[in-house]
Amino acid sequence: MQDPEPIDALVIGGGPAGLMAADALAAAGRRVVLAEAKPSVGRKLLMAGKSGLNLTMDADPAAFCRAYATGADWLAPLLADFGPREVAAWAGDLGITVFTGSSGRVFPREMKASPLLRAWLARLAGRGVALRTRWRWLAFDGNVVTFATPGGPRRLAPRATVLALGGGSWARLGSDGAWAGILAAEGVPVAPFRPSNVGFARAWSPAMARYFGAPVKPVRLMAGGSAVLGEFVVSARGVEGGGIYALGPLLREGAALTLDLIPGRSQAEAASRLAAQPAKASLSNRLRRALGLAPVKIALLRESAPDAPRDPASLAAALKALPLALDGPRPLDEAISTAGGVMRSGLDAGLMLRARPGTFAAGEMLDWDAPTGGYLLTACLATGRHAGRAAARWNGSPG
Incomplete structure (x- = not known):
């Protein structure tokens, strides 16, 4: 069996939350490996951008937060740190001009996700983030993280890990929820997936x-x-x-x-x-x-x-x-997003898994509901940034 390769920081999942976590880790001086199971990153982001990428809402921060209903108090400090105004400024830092539509929704001027994603990936590469695609996460083996890759099995021993594996919908784009069983076996409380933003x-x-x-x-x-x-x-x-x-x-x-x-x-x-x-x-x-x-x-x-x-x-x-009269929600994989996932009780204030010190979670993996209108993407970015910053501060043992 291959000896595990020691690395500084690992992010698993190349959606908005994972990319933001990698950005935050790299900005803090950590050497980051970003592993993505699909051939490319940001696939759901690009799909969302086909109809005009709704980044966030031009709204009062308090009112914006209240829209998350039962998740509002959990997300409040994260959104206060990185909310609608910060998202717009972040896009501007990437060279993306944004505008506010008549409904208050904020979009890139070009109404596409691809220019933003290209600029973001260029910045990550400039900060030394090593991207590994077609790396499918299999399991934890103690403090070691195992992957199936085109070159065969790989074993990494990161000092800190951020999981950003998405929810349980849009399996063809990578969010299949298969991680839930792995984390549950590790003692992490995981709520069943439920369709959100669905017909x-x-x-x-x-x-x-x-x-x-x-x-x-x-x-x-x-x-x-x-x-x-x-x-x-x-x-x-x-x-x-x-x-x-x-x-x-x-x-x-x-x-x-x-x-x-x-x-x-x-x-x-x-x-x-x-x-x-x-x-x-x-x-x-x-x-x-x-x-x-x-x-x-x-x-x-x-x-x-x-x-x-x-x-x-x-x-x-x-x-x-x-x-x-309605006959219930459409199937889970038709949902724009999902509720369910890692429960608040299983995480500390830095979004670290209580059952696995040194391992953090972000994005749609977390058990919260988001309305449409940029709320989903904003919270993914905010939780990814928060988890990445907390992981950058982690100085414990590997894992």
Whole structure:
């Protein structure tokens, strides 16, 4: 068996959290090996950038942090140190100009991930980070980390290790969650993966087929005592989009979804407008003429309330609180991200695994939910930086 090669610092995983951890370690003067199982790094980042890379939000730091709901108090000190403003400044340091869209989302001027990733990798190379691709992490062997590589098995003995292996979705890009069993065997508490930022299933009647792909907007979505004003899309498999994702954690736990299809009008106003329509007019014509209701909204009303009342007051009430039954979240690998993973109780304040001193974890490996809108990427960068800095300060025994 090959003798383990002693190295200074090891990062496993080449996504945003791993790259940021490697950057922080190298900036602190540590000699870093970055191991990635796939042929190249940043694959999920590049995929996200195909539709315009949403880096972060131009938002008040406190409000930004609150969006993480149950993970807010855990992430608060990390985001206070590296939040939306710092992300924008970091991109600028890489030579990437950013702008803020009308929704407050922050994007690179070129709307792509590839220029940012190229600049980042050039900086890492300049700082001496050694990139090893097609290195698949297998296990810990005491203080030794074992890999399968194109050149055969490799064994490394790092002084400090940062794990940034992603969550449990998008397996084709590298985030397959296979690490969970390895860490659980090491005594690390790991919560089961749960889909986050994912569509929800619904078996539609044949009449809905013509509306597949249609956006429903504006609409107020309500579940579990929370409400969001936004939009979603009707798909062949159910519903998806920002409004659904925002309520995803509640819907995932079984909360019922209710829609306000006319969020800009009161129930009384809607009833009055409906009452002014000819009594013999069809339901569709009454809704279209009185309220300007889009065809997809009329179809949702018919789908969820096939015996919709015709009297104006009851019809207005149905439009303001239309129940839409769902059949649960779509499969895990369809999710943009996942909750679950390494639990807070298994980590110290520096994101070091309590069960493995000298080993740190960051990014989607951690058990937190993030909404869309740059929150996921910002927290990955912040936790990667935090873990990398803590690993750089680690002076204990190898492992």
